[in-house]
Amino acid sequence: MKKSSKIFVLLAVIAAIAVSSYFTVSPRAATLSVTNAIKTQNGSVQTVEGYIVGKPISASSIQTSSFSDDYALALADSPAEKATGSMLYVQIPSSFRGSFGLKTNPELIGTKIKVTGSTAAYFSHPGLKNVTAMSISAAGELPEEPEEDTGSTPTPSDNYEGYYNSASGKTGEALKTALHEIIDDHTELSYSAVWDALRHTDEDPNNSNNVILLYTGRSQSKTTNGSGVDSWNREHVWAKSHGDFGTAMGAGTDLHHLRPTDVSVNSSRGNKDFDDGGTAQKEAPDTYADSDSWEPRDEVKGDIARMIFYMAVRYEGDSGELDLEVTENVNNGSAPLHGKLSTLKRWNELDPVDDFERNRNEVIYQDYQHNRNPFIDHPEWVEVIW
Structure with a gap:
């Protein structure tokens, strides 16, 4: 094979690799449902998706109106959920209270959101703390269900x-x-x-x-x-x-x-x-x-x-x-x-x-x-x- 032909083949291979790399889609990090987040209380960082159903005031009760502050949210897999045992309590850091706190934004009740933070008890209840991201979810997008993580954080x-x-x-x-x-x-x-x-x-x-x-x-x-x-x-x-x-x-x-x-x-x-x-x-x-x-x-x-x-x-x-x-x-x-x-x-x-x-x-x-x-x-x- 002539030298010029070898160079052409080499360039074609490089181009093919580049095109393949360009169109490769990285796997999307799984988003937990509220149910799975409740099961995954091990301190790991997770993104959870659910509906805002109220503001926690104790391990067994939430406010659904006349909210007292912007410090916390209760999330559920259904906007009609009433049982606190099926809810995840989210601690809202100061940087997100103006946008997601219910005293300031009561109209957010029933809204589906995504939250990233550490799965850990809040109000002595399954929760999400040390939150780093909060956003409104795209309509109709459903969370993926990863395998249950049964790890636990020592008390x-x-x-x-x-x-x-x-x-x-x-x-x-x-x-x-x-x-x-x-x-x-x-x-x-x-x-x-x-x-x-x-x-x-x-x-x-x-x-x-x-x-x-x-x-x-x-x-x-x-x-x-x-x-x-x-x-x-x-x-x-x-x-x-x-x-x-x-x-x-x-x-x-x-x-x-x-x-x-x-x-x-x-x-x-x-x-x-x-x-x-x-x-x-x-x-x-x-x-x-x-x-x-x-x-x-x-x-x-x-x-x-x-x-x-x-x-x-x-x-x-x-x-x-x-x-x-x-x-x-x-x-x-x-x-x-x-x-x-x-x-x-x-x-x-x-x-x-x-x-x-x-x-x-x-x-x-x-x-x-x-x-x-x-x-x-x-x-x-x-x-x-x-």
Whole structure:
């Protein structure tokens, strides 16, 4: 064969490969139905398609009108579905609330959408969290049905087998008492020792030289603690004046409710109770306050609720300690009370436990106090007790 013929053949082969590659269709990632998403609660990232049927308010109930906020959706395979057991609860991140939240967009009820996120429990119910994409579905397009994935994500109790055995099967005051007995006796720190402990418990997972500040979410050097305007200090989430326990060992130094915060933001919070509403704060624009209450950024609402509930169980008035209780009132002054109960219960549902909270709980348990916050391990116990 002549050299020119060989070159022609080679060029023809290359062209054929290029054409073949151009027209090759990549396999489309499977879209889960709601039914399959409910079965696939293993923390994997999935795209789920279903109809918006309401807004979750508990593990067993949804709102279908007069929506209270834009934080969540309930999806089902049928727009007429009424059984919450056949629904998937979707946590809506702030970036999508304006477009898909039902308080802002009630007309979306019955609309078919696609959502991409991690299959994980929300409101103690099969759910989808850490959402990265949301879109309206094309009319008539049906989801594919991949094989069932029976994998499971370990629950927190897998890491401390037996810790809550004595609370098993209890409800109401009996559960509260059992949990108190479990977490009551722990190692107490001095107030000066809290500085170093917070550098460990609240370390920025992306920068080991920094801590994350509670109300602003700012990552800041561990060494910038103090009293300066932009320094961080030790915030008592259960305001220390609510019972006048100050900084004494015990309630005053309990790491489960002490967090690093910006000095001036901490001062603005003062001893306010927790509730919705108010004016945006200059240094923490996602935080709101009025004369008697404080609303933190969405990302830590649940953290704060679970810290308050911990304090109400840990400090029950025995051994000469205060009896701290959660109340429906705000503006509680020096009484050993903290509110607002209904708001804190809702925040516990709206902002589920995340990895930062779990890690913090583990560090306090393993390295410092040797007790746990039960409501990080079992957030569903809030409703069982209160």
